[in-house]
Amino acid sequence: QKEVEQDPGPLSVPEGAIVSLNCTYSNSAFQYFMWYRQYSRKGPELLMYTYSSGNKEDGRFTAQVDKSSKYISLFIRDSQPSDSATYLCASNYGQNFVFGPGTRLSVLP
């Protein structure tokens, strides 16, 4: 079992839709949780970074962490074609970072 699991998609939604991206993790030692956006042939870009359970909002993006269920989510409101990318969830404890395989999202105009 991989430490961080993520549905690879692809996920296609119409412009303006609310997108829900999800990951599960297995290691209770994970302390910090991140979401990255990666455009084709570019480096992953940090979108959200959170430590505790609960919600963290930044513009159209909301990250949600449920440590009791070992479940992390990213919601994108009013999705735009420019949101089309691969989204990677990641967790870490100490200096060990573990990434999910990424979910490929396409937002159709």
Add this chain to the structure above:
Amino acid sequence: DSGVTQTPKHLITATGQRVTLRCSPRSGDLSVYWYQQSLDQGLQFLIQYYNGEERAKGNILERFSAQQFPDLHSELNLSSLELGDSALYFCASSPDGVGSPLHFGNGTRLTVT
């Protein structure tokens, strides 16, 4: 712009050759990580350095080596290259490598022919 600089952007070389990839971390970041991403594959952790010292090793082949210099830039050396080494190689940095998130460069695309 993440502030992490990687050079070169592209490298095309032949099997059996050796190449060096360079990374300059964000200003103030002491920790550098190297990752490999093959086509349609996830990020595979190779190695981490903190302030010049190797801190953690992942799935790095013996043909690969890295170092971090006193000015904190890092180099990843890949030798005896094989076709399967063709991939994107990313460098990421963080202030301390503990808790702080990683910031990635835009990678070096290596093609081995």
